[in-house]
Amino acid sequence: MQFEMKSVDNEVFYGKLKQISLPIILQSLMLSLVAAGDALMLGRVAQEQMTAVSLATQIQFVQNMFLFAITGAASILGAQYWGKGDESTLRKLFNLTLLFTGLTSVLFFSACELVPELLMHIFAADEGLIRIGSAYLQIAGWSYLITGISQSYLALMKVTDHVTESAWISSSAVIFNILLNAVFIFGLLGAPRMEARGAALATTLARVIELGLCLVLSARKDYIKPDLRHLFSLNRELTSDFSKQCLPLMGGSLFWGVGFTSYTAIMGHMGVDAAAANSVSAVVRDLICCACNGVGSAAAIMVGNELGAGNLERGKAYGIKLKNLSYVIGFASMALVFAVTPFVLHFVILTDQAQSYLKGMMLIMGIYMIGRCVNTVTINGVIDGGGDTLFDMYSLAVCMWGIAIPLAFLGAFVFHWPVLLVYACTCLDEVGKIPWVMLHFRKYKWVRNLTKDLEE
Secondary structure: OOOHHHOOHHHHHHHHHHHHHHHHHHHHHHHHHHHHHHHHHHHOOHHHHHHHHHHHHHHHHHHHHHHHHHHHHHHHHHHHHHEEEEEEEHHHHHHHHHHHHHHHHHHHHHHHHHHHHEEEEEEEOOOHHHHHHHHHHHHHHHHHHHHHHEEEEEEEEHHHHOHHHHHHHHHHHHHHHHHHHHHHOOOOOOOOOOOOOHHHHHHHHHHHHHHHHHHHHHHOEEEEEEEHHHOOOOOOHHHHHHHHHHHHHHHHHHHHHHHHHEEEEHOOOHHHHHHHHHHHHHHHHHHHHHHHHHHHHHHHHHHHHHHHOOHHHHHHHHHHHHHHHHHHHHHHHHHHHHHHHHHHHOOOOOHHHHHHHHHHHHHHHHHHHHHHHHHHHHHHHHHHHHOHHHHHHHHHHHHHHHHHHHHHHHHOOOOOHHHHHHHHHOOHHHHHHHHHHHHHHHOOOOOOOOOOHHHH
């Protein structure tokens, strides 16, 4: 291990990390600000409006898990083929990504338009929350229809040295989203006061703007473009390699996404105060996780580029250094959670009981952030970057579905534990699996070159 660590040029390493991660951190932060903007603006209208939208957006959260798996597979292979310099295969990969994200988006759009009440019943028992959330979904569902296409473009931009442009597009869409939120939620500039439905309309219009920017910017000659004439002419070998990466990512994404949605559903059924406090804590968590999300994405690209170029020792050394860095990010994130807790409690308008729940949740979340950051960078970044995607699915199956979810479910519905104890159960999986992750990391199964010379 010492040899690999010494072989890293720190100036080059941190230069690459900064160049790739900072735009992605900004992009992640801007995306999280949409949820924060919804929560803060709707929280000023009524607690019920804020809580209903937070629950309704779990549908998009689940859709994003499918899209994450598809674009994640594209990013893993794309980073390695970009490191190899094979642009022809990258165009085929773009087609494959568009095809699968498009089908996914159509399915979620249809569900939101046809059965929104049924979807809301999964997350809430209160009829008022179900009514507000259903109205939100019927408008926001249109944004889900086009999200997959724009995410495909953004994913390919990130791995082909256009990460700054990708972040600029997402950030611009977020700014429009926040501004339109204010207009339609509160009825500014002569617009009708739509409250929760206004947040849905703002989201939809922002996604249209995002897709338009993707299409315009990627039309330039130095960008990888899909070959739409051959959208359904798939290369068998590339499709097989794509499936080998996508299916474990899909399993892991569903385990994680449905698991997190289950946490939200469990807290939602513990009362409006518990649901409201959990909604606010989730917004804070997502904002603070932006740093580890950005470094994790950068880790996958950096390691993938080196492995695809055949530089296995350098890719391994980069992975080791990034894994060590994840602990620094984790403890820094914990400190940040503790630091912002008084400001969050002061700013958000909640009942006294919900405020008490939120204070306890923030303290628990601080410890959770250590595991979340370490696992995001190490698993979703380094290990996935080398194509070892099965491990993520196995670890989620055992730690989340074998331990955390059953404990939270039994605590809420059988043993009737206090709200904060149930919330602590939902945070148990990330911290608990760190030793297992470190043992698997040191096997170095992720040090692999996945590229091939494909036949036409």
